[in-house]
Amino acid sequence: MDKRVIFSVAGSGKTSYIIDGLEESSRALVVTYTDKNALNLRVRVFRKFGYIPAGIKIYTYYRFLYSFCCKPILGHEIPSKGITWELPPRFAKKTSIEHYVDASRRLYGNRIAKLLDVAGVFPELIERIEKYFDYIYIDEVQDFAGNDFNLLCRLAEADVQQLLVGDFFQHTFDTSRDGNVNGNLHDDYSTYKAKFVEAGFVVDSDLLSHSYRCSPTVCAFVSENLGIDIQSHRADETEVTLIECREHANRIFNCCETVKLFYQASNRYDGFTENWGATKGQNCYEDVCVVLNPSTFKLFQESALKKLAPQTKNKLYVACTRANRHLFFVPEAMYKQHRK
């Protein structure tokens, strides 16, 4: 069975790659992290077949974890009423139920994967997956962290074809965290890849290394300034410009077709705005205006964006690579008067 992790770059068509692999008669498990992505996948499957074939199940990660993995297998033994995002008690023993379940019988979200392991039901889970599916597709695989990453590695045992896709540099949040479980997972790209190899996956970084969405100009900017390798399938030139004229900046702000991407708190600005991290997986923007907060702007001016904290750098990477055409940068200070 082919078990493969494909590391792609932004806009290289990884979702399309998954959708292309699906057939009407496929028995396929498709897991992604966010609701938005699950909806997006559902829409794409619907567009391809005109309906959602019964054998294709699209889950968000937690729905998969809770409703597919945990509840059917452990629901009888450990009845639960849902998931809690509270932090588990620090001193409950690993073998005690309090380690996994709170007083009102909700499971600690970050420990569901661990519970499956400790309860010894992985073999049954693997059986369950093999019973219903011939393919596993996991999107945004870079976001798997903590106990969830361990689950991912164990799933490799399932005797079904597996395709995991993700972009290491789009790692902007974690499915969950639990103390130092896999705490250093994302520190180094090559050790990260090695983990997958160890679990039995073939790692492929070439297949989806070129972006359809971003122009060579945008790709060159990202490669040079953020140090993230990305190439383009295209040959056209687009603009990558720092806007220094206040009037021009205002024109962009008032333009309802150019999205303004903020590091955070975009909801405090009227108009077509969004946060950097929240645009992950989105492919609906023509021109993009990335708003730089003072510290990022400083590094931008020094051509030292590489020095950004990894999470921030990744979010900026996501933001920049949303552009199908032009990419504008505006210092946040220029938009002070638009702030609510």
Added chain:
Amino acid sequence: MRTIDKVKLLNYKRFSSFEVSFSPDINLLIGDNEAGKSSILTAMELVVGGSKNKVELLGLESLFSTSVITEFLAGEKRVEDLPCLHIELHLNEQGNPDLFGRNNLDGVQANGLQLICEPSEELTSEIKQVLEKESGNFPFEYYSIRFLTFSGEAYTGYRKFLRYLALDSSQINSEYATKEYIKTVYESIVEHPVRVNLQNEYRQQKINFKDNNLAVVNDALDDYQFAVRSGYKSNLETDLTITEDDVPIEHRGKGRQCFIKTEFALRRYREEQRLDILLLEEPENHLSHTNMKRLIQRISESQAKQLFIATHSSLISTRLDLRNSVLLNSSSPEAVLLNDLPEDTSRFFMKAPDNNVLEFVLSSKVILVEGDAEYILIDAIYSNVTGSTLEADDVHVISVGGTSFKRYLDLAKFLNIRTAVVRDNDGDHQANCIESYEEYEGDNIQVFFDKDDANSTFEICLYALNQVICDELFSPGRRKLTPLGYMLKNKADCAFRLRDEKADQLISPEYIRQALAWINE
């Protein structure tokens, strides 16, 4: 094909704990009154229907096992001991992970659906207050009603895991039941897109009617106009009926209605037509003998549907193969499946003359007699010998006619029914009455006969002991035949006259006396 493999009940109606497996095609639920046949059909309907409303309509009070409630109220009445009601349907493999998991009573991996009624956790302190009161008040109102698949997912009736149709012939005239029936059949025959389209067309026609035909009236009016009603309560599906020869079914007689409804539901018009389960409650009601035979024919030919039939009719149960029967008994908590019955025996009952198999199967004490003469006289003899009556002692007598004793004994052996065979020795008691039954005789089966080979028939034995009354009744006006000769030629008639005129004077042959004593041991 989607089928129900097994039903498990906990604290439901008369079943405090019960489980029964079903076959994927025909299942005949047989049993006497109050055995729980309809309860099982209702249980399946509730779970497949997934409607909380329906559960509430029936009321938890009527669904809960009364004995369990009584027991609880008589005990310490602790909140944590409150009984829960479970109805579980185990299904065959459906390829749907949403149905598969361990969320069931036994915690086993299976496909299935269930209804759970348990005390609502949020109301624990209120329940405590109710229980603390000195009264037989059971907190039914504080129970929650949940429908869950075995994967632990909640579901409602909108998710059609199984398509079913329930036909209850006792409600055949109810307007509501007929509407539901028509709706279900229509949905199973017509695909969703077509239904939507027809629904839309129908509404358009109403609008057209208003614009074109009602215009005559409306033109004379100004602000207030007449229109044709349209909406939830009046649309195509509420207005549909089913006709036969242009007569709507609700205008047919009850019998015909029963027949049409069952027949129509059994048919299959398209390959993908989806009706997985048909629940028939006493289909024999209102049906004439001929119609019943036709219906049985139709049922036995139906394919690709799982049928559950609750019946009192011997004809239905034997003709549809006794091996499909699930026997429920009000005195026992266990269901007995007849699927291991020898095939030739069940085939025999399928072809045998109309008989009383069901009566036999449902009895605990049975006397099998050889012919009509014995059958006619046995209750008189019984009263004379025991001083009691057959009904009072719950003894059933069946005339099996000739040599088919063994078929009944197969059943008796299988079901452990205490059975006395009363037969003639036909001139060779060793061969006819002993050797022939060697494999059957046991604690619950005994053969009774006259050990003197000269007493070859019942009439000979009877005449010997009752010569005076027989001569009195049968000799006058007869020259050619002796009274005994006449009795042997006219067995049933003579038995009837003896029964009618000399019942209290009859002396019983010894072997029958023994049989009667043994049956009540």
